[in-house]
Amino acid sequence: MFFNIKDWGELMKLHTIILLLISLVFTSSLYARGETSTIPSEIFKGCAKCHGQNGENTAYGRAEPLMGQEVEDLVESINFFKESEFGKKGVILVMSKQVNHLNEQQIEDLAVYISKLGR
Numbered sequence: 001m002f003f004n005i006k007d008w009g010e011l012m013k014l015h016t017i018i019l020l021l022i023s024l025v026f027t028s029s030l031y032a033r034g035e036t037s038t039i040p041s042e043i044f045k046g047c048a049k050c051h052g053q054n055g056e057n058t059a060y061g062r063a064e065p066l067m068g069q070e071v072e073d074l075v076e077s078i079n080f081f082k083e084s085e086f087g088k089k090g091v092i093l094v095m096s097k098q099v100n101h102l103n104e105q106q107i108e109d110l111a112v113y114i115s116k117l118g119r
């Protein structure tokens, strides 16, 4: 009477539930990182930690507020940080890490989103 069918069935049920829980935790943590999101408002949640909910902050007094900036200027700044990668030290490194995973389209969409903040 080591494995009677009933116990084995219960075991498999438990196994399925555990697998389900693990995959739930895994996928939700993926979304929480924001890296996989292509939605500007989702991406900007990460930016808002330093730049403010409406881009009104100066990010440790190092940046111009993003609020009110033109799309082209935002795209230019973001690409500058993206391209500077890890070549430069200090604060630029902070921004480089924020934007180096974004593609051209995401940067454009994000810039359009930011340019409308607070209006």
Ligand code: HEC
Pocket (backbone or CB within 6 Å): 043, 044, 046, 047, 048, 049, 050, 051, 059, 060, 062, 063, 064, 065, 066, 074, 077, 078, 091, 092, 094, 095, 098, 099, 110
């Ligand atoms: C950890 C804090 C932090 C986060 C998060 C962050 N930034 Fe920044 N950002 C900075 C700092 C600091 C500077 C100034 C960098 C410098 O000039 O060396 C800056 C500068 C900028 C500038 C240039 C502003 C100007 O005109 O002076 C833009 C545009 C910008 N960030 C956009 C973004 C976007 C878009 C995101 C999200 C994808 C983001 N930032 C996330 C800290 C942050």
